[in-house]
Amino acid sequence: MIESAATFAFACFALAMLMNLWKVVTAPDVADRILALDTMFINAIALMVLYGMALGTEIFFEAAMIIAMLGFVSTVAYARFILRGNIIE
């Protein structure tokens, strides 16, 4: 039962990531692009945790943590750059 549920979750998040990629390409404004990239990061975390669960290892949690931090910092840096033309003033 867990296998089929995990397959379903894998498919959902993979499809979600494809939608985000589509939105990154066709976004009308830079705010939408930042939002789509941030969502892509979050979906990547979910995929990574699912993969670690499927393999039964703990290694992927560290990777997921790092991706989470990178995602937050890069989103804030991008938004900050648009807002102020500078990241660290």
Added chain:
Amino acid sequence: MENLFELLVAAFLVIAGIFGIVGSFGLIKLNDPMSRLHAPTKATTLGVGGVLLASMLHAAAFEKYFSYHELMITLFLFLTAPITANFIAKVHIHRQETRDTMPEAGGDDHWATHDTPEDEERRHASHTPPAEE
């Protein structure tokens, strides 16, 4: 007991998958940029929370170890999601809105991102520190 845990993990995974796909579908489906902001920041965050809960339960029930990393990731994501949403909304105000399309910011001032150098000078002029005796 095993069956109960299996059912719980599977239910969390399915709910998480549905939330994740709804969040990203909302991102491409909704028309207004500010309603598009709602779908990923709320639904996708909940979806990841579901995956992390399922992973924690799975580790505790079947792999015979308890892992805390998921709690850290969940906490981090739930703390940072509102901050990123706020930043993206600010970018939207900065690029898409003007002073006339925004509601009043309160007081005699306007939204900070629409500040011009002239406004800053005016503000400095009206708040000059008292001359030293």
